[in-house]
Amino acid sequence: MTDFEPKSLRSYSQEDVQKILQFAIARQADDQNKEFSYEQLVEIATELEISPECLNLAEHDWRSQASEIQQRRAFDNYRLTRFKKRFGNYAIINGCLMLVDFIGGGGLSWSLYILLFWGMTVGLDVWNTFQAKGEEYEVAFQKWNRKHQFKQTINTILNKWFKAWQT
Known part of the structure; x- marks a missing residue:
């Protein structure tokens, strides 16, 4: 697509639209740390004719994805810490x-x-x-994640029990 084509003849795929809007939002922000309020997000979605239900589902998907990325980072940090300990034992x-x-x-x-x-x-x-990457990594991550969630559940139950016991 060239700059000489009339604007009415230009067409974009959904992926291209997402990338163009992502670049535009990044350029509009004076600095990368600028945050948008939920009202601004709703306003942008309304201008793009995105329904509130679709926006809520997209936000839920984004939160889930962000949570999984955070969990994977914690898992990678756990593996690195465990390796450092084992290597230290080996060296000593x-x-x-x-x-x-x-x-x-x-x-x-x-x-x-x-x-x-x-x-x-x-x-x-x-x-x-x-x-x-790979199947072994995924299996190890799932195992660690289940163990981590189990520990969190036990801690939550114990904390509630101790709070109820103290009152």
């Missing part, structure tokens, strides 16, 4: 074993075998920790 224990081997025998012999074999498991742990 193998460092101590190498020191004992060096002091005891004047060189390194048997500790290198432990370092090598345990190092392979650390390598696999690196692979599993930093691979953020």
Whole structure:
């Protein structure tokens, strides 16, 4: 599409309209931290002839998606923290074993075998920790998410029980 075409002949797909409006809203905002009120959102939707029901469903979908993104970030942070702990354990224990081997025998012999074999498991742990796509990642995320939700439910029940017990 060129700039020389008459405006009445131009047509856009739904995806193109979304992108163009996204760019326009971003340019209209003086800074990226500008927030819009719910009333402004309703006004924009009304001007675009979007029904209030459709807007509410879209907002619900957006909240769900944002919540899942936040949960995935928490899961990735959990995996990274767990990896750092395991790697720290690996480094400390193998460092101590190498020191004992060096002091005891004047060189390194048997500790290198432990370092090598345990190092392979650390390598696999690196692979599993930093691979953020695929079926294994999804299974691990779902398992973590169920466990996390279960803990939240138990905490909520216990907090309500303690509050009721205190009064």
